[in-house]
Amino acid sequence: MTSPKVDVFQAIADPTRRKLLRLIDDREMAVTAISGHFPISRTAVSKHLRILADAGLVKERKVGRETRYRFEPEPLLELKRWLAYFDRFWDNKLSVLQHYVESDGSASTPSPARLQASTDKEKKE
Amino acid sequence: MTSPKVDVFQAIADPTRRKLLRLIDDREMAVTAISGHFPISRTAVSKHLRILADAGLVKERKVGRETRYRFEPEPLLELKRWLAYFDRFWDNKLSVLQHYVESDGSASTPSPARLQASTDKEKKE
DNA sequence: ATTATATGAAACCTTTTGGTTTCATGTCAA
DNA sequence: TTGACATGAAACCAAAAGGTTTCATATAAT
Numbered sequence: 505m506t507s508p509k510v511d512v513f514q515a516i517a518d519p520t521r522r523k524l525l526r527l528i529d530d531r532e533m534a535v536t537a538i539s540g541h542f543p544i545s546r547t548a549v550s551k552h553l554r555i556l557a558d559a560g561l562v563k564e565r566k567v568g569r570e571t572r573y574r575f576e577p578e579p580l581l582e583l584k585r586w587l588a589y590f591d592r593f594w595d596n597k598l599s600v601l602q603h604y605v606e607s608d609g610s611a612s613t614p615s616p617a618r619l620q621a622s623t624d625k626e627k628k629e
Numbered sequence: 630m631t632s633p634k635v636d637v638f639q640a641i642a643d644p645t646r647r648k649l650l651r652l653i654d655d656r657e658m659a660v661t662a663i664s665g666h667f668p669i670s671r672t673a674v675s676k677h678l679r680i681l682a683d684a685g686l687v688k689e690r691k692v693g694r695e696t697r698y699r700f701e702p703e704p705l706l707e708l709k710r711w712l713a714y715f716d717r718f719w720d721n722k723l724s725v726l727q728h729y730v731e732s733d734g735s736a737s738t739p740s741p742a743r744l745q746a747s748t749d750k751e752k753k754e
Numbered sequence: 755a756t757t758a759t760a761t762g763a764a765a766c767c768t769t770t771t772g773g774t775t776t777c778a779t780g781t782c783a784a
Numbered sequence: 785t786t787g788a789c790a791t792g793a794a795a796c797c798a799a800a801a802g803g804t805t806t807c808a809t810a811t812a813a814t
Contacts, residue, residue: 517642518772522711529715536790548773550792569781569790577718584712586647590654593702643802661760673803675762694760694811 508560512579513586515559520544521552525561525575534570633685637704638711640684645669646677650686650700659695 516522520542527533527541539549553573556562560579565572641647645667652658652666664674678698681687685704690697 511642511644513642513644513647517636517638519636519638520772522638526714529718534790535792544772545774546790547775547792551772554792571791575718577715580712580715581719583708587705587709587712589651590702590705593654593700594706645802659760660762669802670804671760672762672805676802679762696761 508558508579510555510558512559512561512582515556515561515579516583518552518555520549521556524549524552524556528562528573529575532565532572532574534567534572536570538573633683633704635680635683637684637686637707640681640686640704641708643677643680645674646681649674649677649681653687653698654700657690657697657699659692659697661695663698 516525523542524538527538535550535553536546538553539546542549553562553564557564557573561576562573563576565574641650648667649663652663660675660678661671663678664671667674678687678689682689682698686701687698688701690699
């Protein structure tokens, strides 16, 4: 449910799992069909899918003798939220890159740009 | 420079490293000062900082006998780009969460909504 | 000059990760 | 009913990850 056994950051850390998500993001697929796209064993792919499922990023459905997986986007919102915290850093200097990234055309809301503190050693909680 | 020795996905997979970034994101800090915020050894913190540096997420600067680290946001753009690919999934059904996430007020540009499988189930909040 | 501080490298250890092969079981096709 | 297909569990393995302690070195302070 909302208490995933696997952290989404952990789940997407592996490049194979990222490819897995991209592969099935527009259609449900069975394990063998999926594993055909990877140079590792079907069993290994199956384990990756299990990890993704534990993170809530895919859902499995049994159909006859196969197990089909489909993509679930919801857990990515945690990532998005985490990333959103850093939005204030994408100011002038990185705006060009930012624009490239935000290819949907929505402009960024101007945020107070951060300044570099040189001598400040304050700590906070 | 643009060829990080450590993948950004890998770098942020560890919760300690994520906290590390949040700790120093507004000021430069020396290793010992940083490690005071964590229950692990200074050496362990130092290794995490090294990994973050290898991913380009922090930069180090030697000042006298200390090594100070500061946050470097740029590599997070790769993450942002990766996530942006999935923007089309955040349509109606997840728009509430999406709005919560995009707390800066910039509305998303309407994108072709992605349809889920026919057996689509209710999404828990 | 001597001592204290700040740090990284090294060696080492344990757990996790990503992979394999083998095997048992359930389901579909003849 | 017999055999092929689809899959996961198990046992196993090597390498990576995350941590520790110890030690050497550079810089600062007395």
